[in-house]
Amino acid sequence: MRVRRLLRPFAGLIPTLLLTWTLVFGALQLVPGDPVELMLANSQASEQAVAATRTKLGLDRPVWLQYVTFLGHAVTGDFGNSFRTREPVTKMIGDQLPATLWLSAGGLLFGLIFGTLLGVVAGLRPDGWIDTSIMTIALAGVSMPGFWVAMLLIQIFATSLGWLPVLGSGPTALILPSISVGLFLVGGLARLVRSSLIEVLGQDYVRTARAKGLPEARVVIKHALRNAAIPPLSLLGVQFALLIGGAVVTETVFARPGIGAMLVTAVLEKDYPLVQGIAVWTTAACVLVNLLIDLLYTILDPRARLV
Incomplete structure (x- = not known):
């Protein structure tokens, strides 16, 4: 089985x-x-x-x-040459893919850290002013368009305060684009972690662990968070595709290299081989990530191993 x-x-x-x-x-x-x-x-x-x-x-x-x-x-995996540049499509994607991967990884890291943190804090203190404030921030993160967030970040942190650069290839130049890509993940993940944690904390085995006198931190981390992580894990599979899609807008706004900006140009010029190559590689990556998440269910939830 x-x-x-x-x-x-x-x-x-x-x-x-x-x-x-x-x-x-x-x-x-x-x-x-x-x-x-x-x-x-x-x-x-x-x-x-x-x-x-x-x-x-x-x-x-x-x-x-x-x-x-x-x-x-x-x-x-061989799509021939680009109609526009006559370069091999595989080489063009390979040249631009690392930049997009770094941007997606930065957005994913930002979303995971802050989404999980805000969701846990709200789940441990539900129905209070902290919970209300966090859920308001989460709703704003889900609702705001990516291009508007990118321009707002540029105006505040680059133009007005001068803390971070807009252009460049170093780690500091990756901060604002990563926030722009990962902000929607923060909102969705925080809301799901909160609701999942509240449900798990009301289960009998959690009350039993508390009745045995276990420290609250151990109850939350060992008994509650592991089971509460299962629904948010399924969200990550869907959000991975949105991270790639958000990179298209973010790379354009921040004038960054990557397959997102290259895809926009290829679609406008109907560069069939390049568009098809990018689409095939990105969809295959999304499918494989969701496959990996399905396999992770068996690690987090022992009941899934018996199905």
Whole structure:
């Protein structure tokens, strides 16, 4: 039964990837504009040159054949060359991916630390002024648009106070973008940790631990937090995709390198190979992260091992 439980998340891996990659291909086909005309807009190319370029890029083939070719590239990870720069797509993504990973990791770290901390404090002191204040902050963090938060952070901490830089590649230049990306995670995580902790603290085994005279810190950390962490863990799987999506806006506002800014340019210019490559790698990463979280359930919740 334990082996079946561990293998169960893998059963939906291939259908999920196939569905997401199909949606990516279909959405890209619906974007208006001709990529060949965009490529040759400034060269005054003849109709013969346009047709030859379309044939060379494989855009004259039926849509179903382009779809099959796309799936083949998705499986192998080789998407050829970019329409716009003629560079290998894999190399372009590899050059920009570290910057996005650092930004996503910074946002995730910020969200985990402050979201968990605020949620625990509110859960231990529910229905008081501290709880109300924290939940107000959490609601604001979830509600505020990412681009507005980014511009507000720039105005306060960079322009007015001059504490942190807007541009650059060092650790200090990563602070404001990380806060901008991770703020929505703080709000959602704090609310979920609070409600989960309040529910767990009302369980019989927690009251029994307190009746035995165990220190409150041990009761909360060893008995309550471990079980209260299960619902927030499921949230992280969903929020990981939003972290990547938030990087698109944040990288644009802060003029940072990364696959988010590169994706915006690729979509506007209908650079099929580059858009498809970025979409395939990011969706695969999201699916794998959710798969990892499913496996972590068996560590945090012993009952899941018996299912």
